[in-house]
Amino acid sequence: MSKKFVMSFSGGKDSTLALYKMIKNGYTPIGLLVTVRKDANISWTHSITKELLNKVSESLEIPLMLVECEVSEYETKFIETLKKAKDMGATSCVFGDIDILDHRRWCEDRCNEVGMEAILPLWQGDREDLVYEFIDSGFRTVIKTVNLKHLHSDFLGKVLNYDIVKQIKELGCDVCGENGEYHTFVVDGPLFKEEIKIKKKGIVINEDYGNLDISI
Known part of the structure; x- marks a missing residue:
């Protein structure tokens, strides 16, 4: 049986850990x-x-x-x-994806087609355990997007570590960001041949979201 797969990849911590x-x-x-996005030079969500x-x-x-x-x-282009x-x-x-059933159904429906x-x-992994597994595995990721209803823009650009996870938890947010509290961009780790060097150009606020503008 073939063990080849394609990775639905966001560039963030969860898809990187799954990979x-x-x-x-x-x-x-x-x-x-x-x-x-067809009309822009950026990926959806992240x-x-x-x-x-x-x-x-x-x-x-x-x-x-x-x-x-x-x-x-x-959906059509994805298929x-x-x-x-x-x-x-x-x-x-x-x-x-971790435990949102509607997301799983969408994934399975596209594959079934x-x-x-x-x-x-x-x-069904414990969200907190998965965050620590990601960090302990040696990956390095920066917080790229935050939902300003949950997290302050000060979190943008921070490297996700035990202290930042603790701060997110103390604010009553999901530590994994599975409910859209934040998104990340992974820049280094055991799968990477070399670190992705990024330049932080500033913060862009778009309604309820703050986004870190980065480039090479």
Whole structure:
């Protein structure tokens, strides 16, 4: 049975940890599937530029499979890219979701449409345990986006460590950010050939969200 998979990749801690677990279990990634806004130079949700995504792809030595789409065509374009991955030998698509059932159903439905398996290595894991596993594994990630209803913009650019996790927890937020409290961008760790050097250009506020503007 083929152990090749395509990774539904955000550039954040959860999808990176899921990727790490799969590789440790003997699976081979054939590509990083990343959804990107058609009208902009950034990924959906985490707002990471194509330039940075290419750097991550080079450092991980895994090809990038960009899905450029508008909201209305998100599912269609995602499925098209899954079909390409299947043609390249992938029998499964891996996701970094933890315990939100609607997310799991979406992943499984998309995979079922193309005859692939949806694998969620973090599923039903304790959220706090998963954050510490990520940190203890040697990964380094910066907080890229925050929901200002939950976290102050001062968290932007901070490296996620035990102290920051404690601060997030004390504010009554989910330490994993699974409810959208924050998103991260992973810059280094055991899968990386070299660290992604970033320049912090400032903070952009868009309604309820603060986003760290970064570049190479």
